[in-house]
Amino acid sequence: MNALRSLLPYLKKYKARLIWGLIAITISNVFSVAIPYFVGTTLDRLNTGARTGNPATGAYLAKQAGIIVLLSIGSGIFLYLTRQTIIVMSRLLEYDIRNNFLGHVRSLSMGWFNNTPTGDIMALATNDISAVREFAGPGLMYTANTITTFGFVLVRMLTLSWKITALSLIPLPLVSYTVYWLGRKIHSLFTEVQGQYGDITSYAQENMSGVRVVRAYVREAFSMSAFARLSELYKVKNIKLVKTQAMMMPAMMALIGVSQLIVLVVGGNEIMAGRSTIGDIAQFFAYISQLIWPVIAVGWVTNLVQRGAASMARLNKVLDIRPEVADGAQTDNAILAIKGRIEFRDVTFRYRPELPDVLKNISFAVESGSTLAIIGTTGAGKTTIVNLISRLYDVTSGTILIDGEPIQHIPIDVLRSAIGAVSQETFLFSDTIAGNIRFGSRDASDEAMLRASKIAQLYDNVERFPKKFDTIVGERGITLSGGQKQRTAIARAILREPTILILDDALSAVDTETEEQILHGLRGLMRQRTSILIAHRISTVKDADQIIVMDHAEIVERGTHDELLALKGEYARIYERQLLEAELESL
Ligand SMILES: Nc1ncnc2c1ncn2[C@@H]1O[C@H](COP(=O)(O)OP(=O)(O)OP(=O)(O)O)[C@@H](O)[C@H]1O
Numbered sequence: 001m002n003a004l005r006s007l008l009p010y011l012k013k014y015k016a017r018l019i020w021g022l023i024a025i026t027i028s029n030v031f032s033v034a035i036p037y038f039v040g041t042t043l044d045r046l047n048t049g050a051r052t053g054n055p056a057t058g059a060y061l062a063k064q065a066g067i068i069v070l071l072s073i074g075s076g077i078f079l080y081l082t083r084q085t086i087i088v089m090s091r092l093l094e095y096d097i098r099n100n101f102l103g104h105v106r107s108l109s110m111g112w113f114n115n116t117p118t119g120d121i122m123a124l125a126t127n128d129i130s131a132v133r134e135f136a137g138p139g140l141m142y143t144a145n146t147i148t149t150f151g152f153v154l155v156r157m158l159t160l161s162w163k164i165t166a167l168s169l170i171p172l173p174l175v176s177y178t179v180y181w182l183g184r185k186i187h188s189l190f191t192e193v194q195g196q197y198g199d200i201t202s203y204a205q206e207n208m209s210g211v212r213v214v215r216a217y218v219r220e221a222f223s224m225s226a227f228a229r230l231s232e233l234y235k236v237k238n239i240k241l242v243k244t245q246a247m248m249m250p251a252m253m254a255l256i257g258v259s260q261l262i263v264l265v266v267g268g269n270e271i272m273a274g275r276s277t278i279g280d281i282a283q284f285f286a287y288i289s290q291l292i293w294p295v296i297a298v299g300w301v302t303n304l305v306q307r308g309a310a311s312m313a314r315l316n317k318v319l320d321i322r323p324e325v326a327d328g329a330q331t332d333n334a335i336l337a338i339k340g341r342i343e344f345r346d347v348t349f350r351y352r353p354e355l356p357d358v359l360k361n362i363s364f365a366v367e368s369g370s371t372l373a374i375i376g377t378t379g380a381g382k383t384t385i386v387n388l389i390s391r392l393y394d395v396t397s398g399t400i401l402i403d404g405e406p407i408q409h410i411p412i413d414v415l416r417s418a419i420g421a422v423s424q425e426t427f428l429f430s431d432t433i434a435g436n437i438r439f440g441s442r443d444a445s446d447e448a449m450l451r452a453s454k455i456a457q458l459y460d461n462v463e464r465f466p467k468k469f470d471t472i473v474g475e476r477g478i479t480l481s482g483g484q485k486q487r488t489a490i491a492r493a494i495l496r497e498p499t500i501l502i503l504d505d506a507l508s509a510v511d512t513e514t515e516e517q518i519l520h521g522l523r524g525l526m527r528q529r530t531s532i533l534i535a536h537r538i539s540t541v542k543d544a545d546q547i548i549v550m551d552h553a554e555i556v557e558r559g560t561h562d563e564l565l566a567l568k569g570e571y572a573r574i575y576e577r578q579l580l581e582a583e584l585e586s587l
């Protein structure tokens with residue numbers, strides 16, 4: 001419940017709306033509570049008027065009817081205004097919370113993303129924020145409505161007869177409780193149904209997108225029967241939900257019927273005893289029916305509050321996380337650009353405290369404008385070095401210096417916008433090829449974009465597509481080959497004209513000839529920039545100013561191609577093996 005307190009700042013922003021909404025709801029209820037009074041007095045006049053010498057006339061009836069119509073219209077107008085203020089406010093509040101939440105999530109560190117399933121983040125951003133909105137909108141509105149309606153109606157009923165009032169109200173708490181209890185049950189069944197639906201869609205999606213694997217391994221029949229099982233469960237859960245939902249209205253009506261029965265019996269006796277009039281009892285009937293919805297709302301709102309509080313608590317847990325990597329007191333905002341000298345001093349790193357070191361005492365320096373190549377066994381820590389340069393993570397111990405400044409002094413935006421990185425796993429968006437290349441440099445001219453695609457050896461390929469650079473890639477478009485994807489990513493990095501260019505295994509999916517052409521094209525570009533090339537092939541790294549060989553989190557050899565060959569160590573061994581492979585291939 002405490003979690004909902006964090007909504008106060010948001011609510012404060014819309015204080016005026018909220019207050020207007022509460023005023024509107026009160027006025028609306030004043031109007032509607034007055035209606036039974038006019039019905040009652042009209043009935044009494046019709047019933048006893050002749051006897052008392054004050055008979056009802058057509059004009060009197062028309063006047064009373066007119067008043068009742070006006071009251072209904074008044075009540076309706078203010079009810080409309082209530083929804084216009086409070087429900088609209090809850091939508092604005094939802095918008096604010098969602099933007100805040102996503103803004104915050106975006107600032108969180110890679111470590112958090114690695115450990116949080118995307119589905120969970122989506123659920124927070126949709127379901128949980130919706131639950132909070134339902135509390136702030138319908139929840140607050142119906143609470144106010146219940147309180148005011150109850151207040152007014154109770155005063156009216158008590159002035160008519162405290163005895164009928166007391167007895168007829170007895171079943172009502174049961175109505176609230178039933179709604180609360182059934183509401184909870186329905187909600188949990190509903191959540192199950194939704195979860196099951198999620199399972200069905202993920203299963204179907206995986207089997208559709210993985211249809212090639214399914215066919216290749218002749219698993220169609222298995223796939224179908226597994227799907228049928230999921231479908232069956234979905235049906236069973238849905239039927240259970242429908243059955244529970246079906247109980248809601250009859251249970252309500254039965255309990256309210258009891259209230260009306262009490263009014264009829266007790267009221268009837270009071271009339272016979274001459275303590276009440278027919279008009280009074282008619283008013284009671286009307287009031288009981290006016291109480292139905294507020295009483296139901298008590299149970300319903302209790303659920304909304306509980307759900308809203310639980311969701312807000314879940315959101316707060318994420319909102320309270322401070323990003324590990326962020327600009328802070330150490331940041332020197334006077335730094336607006338970097339030149340690109342990179343130095344690692346005794347850097348040790350592990351992804352999480354409980355995991356082993358993936359970099360141990362790493363030291364090297366790359367002068368601005370020179371090229372460093374990293375080669376080594378898989379899992380040695382090559383990609384991790386690159387992650388640290390982009391400050392996706394901070395070092396566990398040691399220092400990284402850029403232009404001689406500790407990396408923490410450089411504003412993160414300045415650092416990252418100076419880096420053009422092609423990561424090992426290329427990620428393309430469902431957009432045109434041009435859009436994908438322009439991803440990090442929206443304002444680049446068409447010529448620059450085409451030039452980048454030529455250097456990346458992508459141009460000729462794309463020119464052969466009917467729509468050329470306007471070809472959509474991904475699910476809604478064509479599927480690019482692995483090498484075409486890599487080259488699109490390379491063009492994207494080149495177009496940024498980065499101070500630091502990083503290619504992490506970015507030539508692995510292209511043949512050695514194309515690789516040669518790309519490296520040749522990049523040469524001019526790399527002269528003015530600091531470049532880091534990570535590769536498994538000697539052909540990629542041999543021309544670098546400096547090569548480091550990594551194995552198991554450590555640098556085992558370093559030097560130029562010739563120096564490393566002369567060393568006759570690990571690098572020389574890799575070289576000989578790859579030469580041999582090339583010879584065997586050419587046979
Ligand atoms: N996000 C992560 N969380 C925990 N451990 C990680 C994470 N990323 C990588 N590792 C681990 O760190 C080690 C080094 O990984 P890294 O990706 O740097 O290797 P690599 O040298 O780039 O390998 P490859 O040549 O296969 O790309 C591996 O043992 C890997 O399992």
Ligand SMILES: [Mg+2]
Binds near residue numbers: 383424
């Ligand atoms: Mg890697």
